[in-house]
Amino acid sequence: MDQLPFQSLPLCGILAMSICTYFATLSLIPVLREKFIKANLFGIDMNKKTHKKIPEAMGIISGGTFLITMFLFIPVRFSYYIFNDVNLPRNELDELLAALLSICCMLLFGFLDDVLNLKWRHKLFLPTISSLPLLIVYYINSNSTLIIVPKPFRTFFGLSIDLGIFYYFYMLMLAVFCTNAINIHAGINGLEAGQSIVIAISIIIFNGVELFGKCIQAHQFSLYLMIPFLASSVALFKYNRYPASVFVGDTFCYSSGMTFVVVGIIGHFSKTMLLFFMPQIFNFLYSVPQLFHLIPCPRHRLPKYDEKTDISKPSVIVFDKKELNRLARFIMSIFRCFRVVDWKESDDGIVVCNNLTLNNFVLIFFGPIREPSLTNIMLLIQVICSVFAFIIRYPLASVFYDT
């Protein structure tokens, strides 16, 4: 068997198909824009002088082209086995079908959320449900729930720990986190699609490096999904970047989050994948006091726009300090101690504090700037975090693990 062409054929196939996906997404979005506005699926960009209608939930188009590409790719992937009458890798077929089922389901729920504005509890429930087929196939195919203990802790825990059922709980939490983390790290033009592109490229580079390692099949699998996802997301980004002519919606955030979860779980690199989510993790941790309503949380937390100067400033909330409970006071005192919030308190205890998002944090740090500059900084942070992730994954990992 000619190993190289046999293995690289599906990769060449998905590359060629992804180029078509890119152009298909690029041409479909302007065609369908008006239909979305007519269907009442639009928003007004609050950070612009012109208050025109911008179609929402356009992630359904990039998600749709991605799904169609993957459907067409399945026969390409297994053509070698089919035409040469060789036993097909059933594991991989199951994994691919389960992965697409989870993503398709999340795309459906995301679009449902965009149309119906679901409640927070649904946002936690739906990714859990969507990831079920994936976890079942994971259980059937590998059921690997061992984690290797880092060297410094081996005297206490041994070489590895079998997390058992807790590993499944971790994967469910991962699905809930990743789908929502992209959604709450949003609010400025191009950030949702942009961050997903950076994460996708990081994963593709990681998979590319690991193709020379032991787990070739797992990383090839990840590439089959990541390359067309990247293609459709880049096309979407072209319309979503400043000044945005479309909004991506929860549809995109959820489905892209689920796509990352899927490759992380099936490719057995969920921890490395989480490293690429550093800005999202920071944004989530920073947002905790507002997400859990320890301090007031308005519906939109995006930066405040000054129409005269076309500049974005941190948006703020105003509240009475006396209304905060003990935990809220404790957390906010830590935030103030590390100077990560802009906290102004009057003598009668009325507090003016920035909304706790990474966008506002950057604006506090850099001062008021224009929206496109803010997006660029945010994406640069995402890139820097990815570089940092690679440093942790490769040189630093050898300190903690036997590589």
Add this chain to the structure above:
Amino acid sequence: MDQLPFQSLPLCGILAMSICTYFATLSLIPVLREKFIKANLFGIDMNKKTHKKIPEAMGIISGGTFLITMFLFIPVRFSYYIFNDVNLPRNELDELLAALLSICCMLLFGFLDDVLNLKWRHKLFLPTISSLPLLIVYYINSNSTLIIVPKPFRTFFGLSIDLGIFYYFYMLMLAVFCTNAINIHAGINGLEAGQSIVIAISIIIFNGVELFGKCIQAHQFSLYLMIPFLASSVALFKYNRYPASVFVGDTFCYSSGMTFVVVGIIGHFSKTMLLFFMPQIFNFLYSVPQLFHLIPCPRHRLPKYDEKTDISKPSVIVFDKKELNRLARFIMSIFRCFRVVDWKESDDGIVVCNNLTLNNFVLIFFGPIREPSLTNIMLLIQVICSVFAFIIRYPLASVFYDT
């Protein structure tokens, strides 16, 4: 191995789960009704005196509960193999995943159609795409493209014909037909859900009978999907029947059509399944002149409502006979010959003709009646056709095939 309990366990499981699905759907619909109206997803019932807003696309709720049930059922189905460490039937896992992927995809596209009002060409394209995963798994698992020739034709064609690629083309057409056939056989309260319920019950009875035959696994597979589908559809029907408090939308029509296609293809009984679609086939053939725009086709073809008498009459179209092309004149002359249309022609060639739907046809036959009576007649026709289908499938089939 204790054969009976082992085989009946998943069936008992899906029965119990379907009861939960029924009650979940029943309680979710009223909770979410208002959300749909708020999201601009509503219609006005044109056949009622009260012109209140009725939520549309509620098939997404029954479809959602059905999908969630199926996700939870996967581990139940394979629990025997997992806990006894017996080799799992990979074929069936693939088929189940592909089936759910096709249904989920059709649910997504149906909801998209309800929200965006897609064009006719999309309605043909989307089922084709959605059925791809199913056909690929069919190819990988069985690739059975042989059809048995009925006895009278065996002297010409032999015992069987291998249709090869044409069998796949047939299955694609089946997906396009079944998803759309339910959608165009609609327009009165309770008909979409009602006809699906009758078809589902017919398939369940057929599967039940065939459980005592040779292909037990295929018919069990069909039951796993049909029972929860029936449960969710009955719950939806309770709100959709006269006077409807919800509309089911394209979402329901498409996804139910795809569910039938899926069980027909995977269960290898697509021809028998088509027998249960007789009213839909008649409705489609009757509609052809309007669907292909040989004669004018208005957007809505539902019966005309007389507000004073609360009675439905056949709705009509008015056109100039001179505008019809040769083919249209030929087809309509056949229809008139068989007296299946109510055709009134004035001296100057202006024609008044009923809209070509089974609903209007029944109204011509029975005269003007109230909407609930019309629905009852339509559902009775569906039941009679199912009985007729069983007669064709069992006593008559032995005339044409070796049974």
